[in-house]
Amino acid sequence: MSLADRELSRREVVRLALCGVSLGCLDSRLEAERGVSVTKSEHRGNRIGKKKMVTETAFVYDPIYLQHETPPGFSESPQRLLSIVKKLEKEKLLGHLLNISYSPDALEWITTVHKRGYMERVKTICQQGVGYVDSPDVPVSGKSYDAAVAAVGGVLAAVDAVMKGKVRNAFCAIRPPGHHALENRAMGFCIFNNVAVAARYIQKKYKLARVLIVDWDVHHGNGTQAAFYDDSTVFYFSVHQYPFYPGTGAASEKGTGKGLNFTLNAPLPAGCGDTEYQKVFEEKLNPAALDFNPDFILISSGFDAQINDPIGGMSVTPEGFSCLTRIVMDIARKYCSGRIVSVLEGGYNLEQLAASAAAHIYQLR
Numbered sequence: 001m002s003l004a005d006r007e008l009s010r011r012e013v014v015r016l017a018l019c020g021v022s023l024g025c026l027d028s029r030l031e032a033e034r035g036v037s038v039t040k041s042e043h044r045g046n047r048i049g050k051k052k053m054v055t056e057t058a059f060v061y062d063p064i065y066l067q068h069e070t071p072p073g074f075s076e077s078p079q080r081l082l083s084i085v086k087k088l089e090k091e092k093l094l095g096h097l098l099n100i101s102y103s104p105d106a107l108e109w110i111t112t113v114h115k116r117g118y119m120e121r122v123k124t125i126c127q128q129g130v131g132y133v134d135s136p137d138v139p140v141s142g143k144s145y146d147a148a149v150a151a152v153g154g155v156l157a158a159v160d161a162v163m164k165g166k167v168r169n170a171f172c173a174i175r176p177p178g179h180h181a182l183e184n185r186a187m188g189f190c191i192f193n194n195v196a197v198a199a200r201y202i203q204k205k206y207k208l209a210r211v212l213i214v215d216w217d218v219h220h221g222n223g224t225q226a227a228f229y230d231d232s233t234v235f236y237f238s239v240h241q242y243p244f245y246p247g248t249g250a251a252s253e254k255g256t257g258k259g260l261n262f263t264l265n266a267p268l269p270a271g272c273g274d275t276e277y278q279k280v281f282e283e284k285l286n287p288a289a290l291d292f293n294p295d296f297i298l299i300s301s302g303f304d305a306q307i308n309d310p311i312g313g314m315s316v317t318p319e320g321f322s323c324l325t326r327i328v329m330d331i332a333r334k335y336c337s338g339r340i341v342s343v344l345e346g347g348y349n350l351e352q353l354a355a356s357a358a359a360h361i362y363q364l365r
């Protein structure tokens with residue numbers, strides 16, 4: 001860790017304290033700072049020994065994601081990714097990340113979650129300029145199919161980077177988002193379920209048995225829940241505003257058959273913020289992770305629970321997302337060598353989105 005980095009870390013801790021992050025999380029953060037120092041000095045040793053750079057975190061982004069065009073004024077826009085990239089450049093974070101693009105192998109893997117007929121239908125709709133897939137809340141342009149396939153490919157590339165030991169974790173700045181997408185249907189801005197496909201990829205390609213999905217988007221990820229509802233090998237945890245779109249995500253939805261108790265929904269009323277979210281993570285996610293003992297963690301990282309989001313009704317701050325990230329990282333460190341791939345879902349106040357994503361990524365690295 002360079003002197004400049006160390007100073008930045010100290011400043012960040014002070015900033016968190018000033019912003020009123022709870023003492024419990026701050027303690028954890030301080031411990032983590034020490035932990036990260038050790039890890040990074042180990043890496044520095046490796047760097048000297050192998051004469052190569054080692055970074056902690058990969059950043060997935062490609063201009064193809066901007067080619068999924070939506071109508072003027074539509075919430076889910078290319079500007080979302082541009083605002084994140086601009087913020088990371090401004091904060092000088094981008095240079096500390098391993099920048100990677102998408103895997104070209106996504107098509108065959110999408111079939112592990114979606115019907116081939118649905119994939120063909122999306123492709124045809126985009127080519128013919130119909131305007132939307134299945135409902136007007138999934139508008140598409142001529143290149144949307146290619147962008148959606150590349151979005152899945154971006155997450156797969158991130159999984160590869162983690163599994164090959166190039167990085168410890170990754171953040172995927174991709175779009176369209178995915179957690180509402182069902183096997184045979186697009187909905188809620190989502191075309192292909194990026195995280196669900198990644199979970200199958202991790203299991204089938206890398207032979208890891210158990211994948212934990214943590215979904216903190218303000219909406220319930222009905223598509224992801226449906227994909228694994230009867231499956232005991234993928235644990236789906238979601239904290240979300242309720243009642244709210246898409247209407248699913250009651251606490252009583254716990255899975256079925258072999259998958260019973262491998263779905264954990266934590267619905268929260270509108271207006272909740274950092275304290276309520278942190279409490280849910282500590283009281284519900286931590287014990288569930290202990291029982292499940294994951295081999296890999298995927299985060300459905302929507303930032304629309306952020307304060308002043310035009311769609312969501314929660315008030316999580318960037319410091320709050322930083323704290324949630326810390327909790328998930330602690331779980332990952334305990335059970336799966338720190339392996340996390342975080343995948344962008346929602347977040348529609350551009351300024352807040354950029355700040356929350358930067359706080360999340362800062363914590364990951």
Ligand SMILES: [Zn+2]
Binds near residue numbers: 217219302304346
């Ligand atoms: Zn959302």
